Amino acid sequence: MDCDLKQLDKIKVAGWQKLSLIDYPGKMAAVIFLAGCNMRCHYCHNRQILNAEQNKISFKAVWLDLSRRIKWLDAVVISGGEPTVYPELMQILSALRQLGLLIKLDTNGLRPDVVRRVVEMKLVDYIALDVKAPPEKYVLVTGVPINKMVETLRYLQTQKQVPYMLRTTLSPRLDENDLKEMAQNLIKGTDCWQIQQCRIEGAYPLDKIKDLVEILKMYVPYIVVKGI
Numbered sequence: 128m129d130c131d132l133k134q135l136d137k138i139k140v141a142g143w144q145k146l147s148l149i150d151y152p153g154k155m156a157a158v159i160f161l162a163g164c165n166m167r168c169h170y171c172h173n174r175q176i177l178n179a180e181q182n183k184i185s186f187k188a189v190w191l192d193l194s195r196r197i198k199w200l201d202a203v204v205i206s207g208g209e210p211t212v213y214p215e216l217m218q219i220l221s222a223l224r225q226l227g228l229l230i231k232l233d234t235n236g237l238r239p240d241v242v243r244r245v246v247e248m249k250l251v252d253y254i255a256l257d258v259k260a261p262p263e264k265y266v267l268v269t270g271v272p273i274n275k276m277v278e279t280l281r282y283l284q285t286q287k288q289v290p291y292m293l294r295t296t297l298s299p300r301l302d303e304n305d306l307k308e309m310a311q312n313l314i315k316g317t318d319c320w321q322i323q324q325c326r327i328e329g330a331y332p333l334d335k336i337k338d339l340v341e342i343l344k345m346y347v348p349y350i351v352v353k354g355i
């Protein structure tokens with residue numbers, strides 16, 4: 128495989144998980160975490176990597192390890208933090224392309240220009256976009272307005288090149304009406320909506336989540352609850 132390892136050594140990542148069975152639908156995947164994020168979700172579990180200075184691990188080491196274990200992997204997931212704020216994202220994706228693994232990008236959607244570019248450059252095979260709240264609660268949940276995420280959402284809903292899923296973490300700041308509004312105005316028409324439990328005090332318990340999912344299926348037929 129032809130890859131400039133010296134260049135890869137200059138790129139640093141925050142961490143990686145050698146194998147995940149739940150981060151790429153139906154695939155065995157490694158997950159690479161890039162530090163730095165342009166949101167401040169009140170429930171964030173990755174606070175330790177919100178600051179880009181936490182990217183300290185050589186990407187070359189990760190790439191070499193992946194290249195040795197290709198036969199046990201189908202895919203690699205680029206997650207964060209928020210990967211689209213990372214200046215070397217294109218280099219990382221291009222290097223991973225050379226390994227022949229499927230590539231999934233996890234994004235909060237605040238950089239529609241970057242999402243569009245990686246799709247058009249055929250650098251990703253799957254995208255997971257976070258839709259975190261209805262418009263009037265986006266700032267309350269994430270600290271930022273919704274408009275850039277909507278731009279990314281509308282782009283994904285109209286392009287035909289890359290399959291995608293939408294993901295929502297069930298913040299206790301969202302009520303049933305918020306979720307219905309999201310289902311009708313943002314999510315509807317999408318193939319897959321993944322809902323995940325929030326792990327903070329006051330979070331919805333699993334039995335309540337199951338009840339909510341039954342209600343939301345009136346608007347979006349295919350809903351999965353992550354981890355169930």
Ligand code: SF4
Pocket residue numbers: 164165166167168170171172173174207208209235
């Ligand atoms: S988008 Fe993800 S990493 Fe960024 S603040 Fe929200 S939960 Fe944390």
